[in-house]
Amino acid sequence: MKTDYFFTKVESHPDINGLGIDLETKTVLVKHIPTGLVTSIPKESVEKLPWNIMEEIITGVREPNVLHHMTRIVGYYSRVENWNRSKLGELKDRIRGTYGVESESTTNTKERLSVVADIQGQS
Numbered sequence: 001m002k003t004d005y006f007f008t009k010v011e012s013h014p015d016i017n018g019l020g021i022d023l024e025t026k027t028v029l030v031k032h033i034p035t036g037l038v039t040s041i042p043k044e045s046v047e048k049l050p051w052n053i054m055e056e057i058i059t060g061v062r063e064p065n066v067l068h069h070m071t072r073i074v075g076y077y078s079r080v081e082n083w084n085r086s087k088l089g090e091l092k093d094r095i096r097g098t099y100g101v102e103s104e105s106t107t108n109t110k111e112r113l114s115v116v117a118d119i120q121g122q123s
Contacts (some may be wrong), residue, residue, distance in 0.1 A: 006046050006054065016058055032059050039064075 010018040010030055019029035019038065026043045039058050046054070056062035083091070 001047065001049065001051055001054075003043070003046055006051065009051050009055070013055070016055075030058050035060055 006028070007018060010016050015033050017031045017033055019031055021028055022040070025040075027040045028043065028046055029038060029040055031038045037058075037060055041054070041057075053062065057064045
């Protein structure tokens with residue numbers, strides 16, 4: 001869609017207010033008046049998406065699709081969308097900061113190691 005058409009639609013919409021254009025990041029800022037939600041939309045998205053989808057995103061009816069989520073957890077940058085369920089679970093654990101795994105077998109292992117240390121100390 002043409003940028004002029006987008007701005008015409010924003011101006012005529014009763015629930016959307018155009019806030020401006022950020023020339024540095026090449027994004028358009030719009031506000032959904034009832035919720036106060038401000039959305040920053042890349043210029044490329046304004047040009048590619050039809051108005052009905054843009055309206056649903058701005059008003060909160062539809063979640064925007066983020067094309068790429070990147071992380072460096074595995075030692076290099078990679079797309080999270082390509083990861084299996086196990087690796088995504090690891091990412092969630094790392095975000096929460098829960099790195100350790102506590103279980104009954106872990107506790108038993110700690111107890112056994114302390115017994116071994118005691119025996120070695122007696123020799």
